Amino acid sequence: MTLPPNLLRAGLTQERIPEPCTVIIFGASGDLTKRKLVPALYSLARDRMLSRCAIVGFARRELPFVQLMREGVDEFARRRPVHEDLWGTFSSRISYQQGRFDVPEDYRKLRVHLEELEKAHNLPPNRIFYLSTPPSNFGEIVKNLGDAGLVPKDGPGYARVIIEKPFGVDVESAKKLNVELLRVLDEHQIYRIDHYLGKETVQNMLVFRFGNAIFEPLWNNRFVDHVQITGAEALGVEGRGNYFEEAGILRDMVQNHLLQVLCLAAMEPPAAFDADSVRDEKLKVLRSLRPVADEDVKLHVVRGQYTAGSVLAKRVPGYREEPGVPADSTTETYVALEMFLDNWRWQGVPFFLRSAKRMPKRVTEVAIHFKQTPISLFGAAAVVPNVLALRIQPDEGISLVVGSKVPGQSMAVAPVGMEFRYASSFGVEPPEAYERLLLDCMLGDSTLFTRGDWVMESWRYISRIHESGDASGDTALPAYEAGTWGPAEAEALLHRNGKTWRKP
Ligand code: BG6
Numbered sequence: 001m002t003l004p005p006n007l008l009r010a011g012l013t014q015e016r017i018p019e020p021c022t023v024i025i026f027g028a029s030g031d032l033t034k035r036k037l038v039p040a041l042y043s044l045a046r047d048r049m050l051s052r053c054a055i056v057g058f059a060r061r062e063l064p065f066v067q068l069m070r071e072g073v074d075e076f077a078r079r080r081p082v083h084e085d086l087w088g089t090f091s092s093r094i095s096y097q098q099g100r101f102d103v104p105e106d107y108r109k110l111r112v113h114l115e116e117l118e119k120a121h122n123l124p125p126n127r128i129f130y131l132s133t134p135p136s137n138f139g140e141i142v143k144n145l146g147d148a149g150l151v152p153k154d155g156p157g158y159a160r161v162i163i164e165k166p167f168g169v170d171v172e173s174a175k176k177l178n179v180e181l182l183r184v185l186d187e188h189q190i191y192r193i194d195h196y197l198g199k200e201t202v203q204n205m206l207v208f209r210f211g212n213a214i215f216e217p218l219w220n221n222r223f224v225d226h227v228q229i230t231g232a233e234a235l236g237v238e239g240r241g242n243y244f245e246e247a248g249i250l251r252d253m254v255q256n257h258l259l260q261v262l263c264l265a266a267m268e269p270p271a272a273f274d275a276d277s278v279r280d281e282k283l284k285v286l287r288s289l290r291p292v293a294d295e296d297v298k299l300h301v302v303r304g305q306y307t308a309g310s311v312l313a314k315r316v317p318g319y320r321e322e323p324g325v326p327a328d329s330t331t332e333t334y335v336a337l338e339m340f341l342d343n344w345r346w347q348g349v350p351f352f353l354r355s356a357k358r359m360p361k362r363v364t365e366v367a368i369h370f371k372q373t374p375i376s377l378f379g380a381a382a383v384v385p386n387v388l389a390l391r392i393q394p395d396e397g398i399s400l401v402v403g404s405k406v407p408g409q410s411m412a413v414a415p416v417g418m419e420f421r422y423a424s425s426f427g428v429e430p431p432e433a434y435e436r437l438l439l440d441c442m443l444g445d446s447t448l449f450t451r452g453d454w455v456m457e458s459w460r461y462i463s464r465i466h467e468s469g470d471a472s473g474d475t476a477l478p479a480y481e482a483g484t485w486g487p488a489e490a491e492a493l494l495h496r497n498g499k500t501w502r503k504p
Contacts, residue, residue: 028057241324
């Protein structure tokens with residue numbers, strides 16, 4: 001079924017035009033600004049979702065900023081080719097301020113620049129400071145913004161700060177960063193971004209679960225056998241060997257993106273669809289996660305590291321051969337976890353979560369594996385496991401596998417799929433995650449941003465795994481060849497439970 005254009009338009013615009021504002025990007029010389037942030041703002045403008053928006057880049061180097069942003073929009077914006085008239089207006093409000101993060105004087109200059117800009121373009125003092133810098137700069141930048149009077153808690157206008165990941169590397173560092181931010185800002189001014197929450201399909205998990213009455217009665221330990229969450233990438237570390245060596249896949253993908261996905265899959269219905277109600281429920285999921293005990297870490301956690309192999313028909317080097325990675329690295333590029341939620345709904349249901357680099361293909365999905373029928377009326381061979389897969393990317397959609405009678409004289413049963421595909425049902429390209437999140441921040445809606453207590457709780461779980469591994473002295477790091485679905489030990493994790501990983 002394809003939706004009529006008027007409904008599609010309503011989905012895109014639904015009274016969500018924010019007040020004019022200025023977005024100030026710290027670390028504007030980085031890749032994110034050119035590839036994601038400015039293209040996202042341009043696409044929003046092209047969709048007429050922004051009334052007026054100025055952009056100020058702030059970084060140390062001298063840069064032909066407007067020209068670089070044009071290249072970024074040309075190459076990466078969802079709405080292409082660039083509309084020249086619109087670009088003319090859009091780019092007339094882009095400017096660049098050269099400055100250092102640790103020099104208070106540069107913040108005073110920024111303040112003057114903003115005041116002049118707002119006057120020239122008749123903009124209210126609504127300001128969003130986007131910190132796309134190394135995390136070690138977050139605290140200092142916020143302090144300097146505070147000292148320069150740039151982030152007042154109350155109006156006129158608003159001052160909001162978006163913080164990129166990673167938010168700390170463990171409980172202690174996240175706590176310290178939170179304290180530094182809260183010395184200057186109120187929690188309602190802080191927008192901790194996780195771009196997975198801006199993905200259409202991730203948001204659709206909420207609509208699928210709580211906008212339909214038929215699935216929720218099944219969504220519990222009476223009907224669900226187990227859940228598999230996969231965040232697989234074909235990519236390697238893409239020149240970020242130094243960063244990845246410190247992070248590993250647990251910090252890079254699991255602590256943030258995949259725990260968010262887990263929360264949306266497992267949470268209770270919120271009392272309302274507002275920031276605090278949704279985030280309260282997500283927090284409860286993390287609080288019910290059973291911590292991994294030292295002696296159990298081997299049982300519930302499998303780590304792995306890729307060796308050279310072939311991905312999508314291309315030879316690729318092993319992780320230890322990547323630039324910036326030491327030859328004796330013990331950083332995991334694969335992790336599989338068996339997790340339990342000690343709560344009323346999910347008691348006894350294992351959640352298997354895996355995430356890795358250099359898998360055979362890119363796929364992010366949540367697969368709900370339902371229990372089998374109490375008896376197999378049509379013979380043991382006819383039992384088809386019912387699996388509901390929420391495909392986050394690529395090939396966004398939802399599929400349900402059920403058993404069906406094979407045409408013919410016997411009662412043979414075979415699996416068949418019921419399919420919903422975004423591309424064919426809606427026929428439009430969904431907005432980019434950063435478009436949604438920037439717009440939400442302009443609207444003051446933090447539902448899809450991460451609250452401080454969630455970050456802390458997620459680190460508690462992840463740090464516990466790191467510590468358990470250290471305490472148990474388990475340094476085993478099984479190898480897997482790039483382009484395969486991970487080490488044999490990860491298969492064993494499921495086989496032990498009489499289950500197997502999906503090969504999506
Ligand atoms: C980032 C990680 O947060 O997410 C990267 O640092 C990873 O390592 C990326 O590749 C994955 O995002 P997406 O949207 O491509 O799934």
